[in-house]
Amino acid sequence: MKTYYVYILKCKDNLLYVGMTNNLERRVNEHTSGFNKNCFTFSRIPVELIFYQDFNDVAQAIYFEKKIKKWSQKKKLALVEGNYDRIQILAECRNATHFKYKNE
Structure with missing residues (x-):
C-alpha cells in the first residue's frame, strides 16, 4: 500500500x-x-x-x-500548531450578511 x-x-x-x-x-x-x-x-x-x-x-x-x-495563512499555521479550535474560529464567516447576523 x-x-x-x-x-x-x-x-x-x-x-x-x-x-x-x-x-x-x-x-x-x-x-x-x-x-x-x-x-x-x-x-x-x-x-x-x-x-x-x-x-x-x-x-x-x-x-x-x-x-x-x-486556507488563509493564519488557518494553515493553526493546523501546523494542532490548534483545531482556532481553525474552527478562523473558518467562521464574519460577513454581515451571514445568517448568524441577520435579524429574524
Whole structure:
C-alpha cells in the first residue's frame, strides 16, 4: 500500500507552500535544492518542512491538499500548531450578511 503526504513548507519570506507527494523526503530535498526553477519555492529557499500528514488513499490526499491550499495563512499555521479550535474560529464567516447576523 502506498503512502501519500500533504505537506506545508515555510519559505524564507515566511510564505507557506502546500504540496502533495508519495515521497516526502525526496520532495522536500527537491524544494530545498531548488530542483525546479518554475516552482513557487525556487526563489524562496531555504524552506523548512513545518507540517505533514500521511494518507493511504490518494483521493483523500488530493482533497485535503486542495482544501488547505485555499486556507488563509493564519488557518494553515493553526493546523501546523494542532490548534483545531482556532481553525474552527478562523473558518467562521464574519460577513454581515451571514445568517448568524441577520435579524429574524
